Amino acid sequence: DQQVKQNSPSLSVQEGRISILNCDYTNSMFDYFLWYKKYPAEGPTFLISISSIKDKNEDGRFTVFLNKSAKHLSLHIVPSQPGDSAVYFCAARDGNYGGSQGNLIFGKGTKLSVKP
């Protein structure tokens, strides 16, 4: 059963507007969440993260919001740019999987297209 879900396979947004990518999780033991960005034929690159003790983290145009009670997080990109077009993966760290190392569990990804 999927523990990290990205229910929208794709999202299309106009340049300059806000992009909102959503992620839901089921495991209340997840203690850290990350967003990765992936261009075709490249490896994923880390974008932004948030600890489960916070509800918001901001880095430039990127903001991640965490709602623990709803087991939901979202990534906001404002303003969206054509270069943001990529696949975005949500990932969660499970402190109980892999002991103190904590492996990451990834969602299936959302393909964002930002149109000029």
Next chain:
Amino acid sequence: DVKVTQSSRYLVKRTGEKVFLECVQDMDHENMFWYRQDPGLGLRLIYFSYDVKMKEKGDIPEGYSVSREKKERFSLILESASTNQTSMYLCASSSPGQNEQFFGPGTRLTVL
């Protein structure tokens, strides 16, 4: 700057061949991971290792094995390649207590 390199960007093999995918990281990371990425399925963990000589199965280890003889190198082995192993293979590394994993550029493997 963390660098994770993978031996090939593109690889074409025939069914039944033994395939080696190599991954090297230069940041002295203890943890190394192999994933495969398929459309609509996201990143799925094949094997991981927290130390030299150590290996653990991930979510989809069937048909794969790994080797970690040196700290910086983690190899994924397809003992007898099959067409359903056609995929993008991604290697990653991290340090204990570090949540972020650093990924290599990936190897696009096609098995004919």
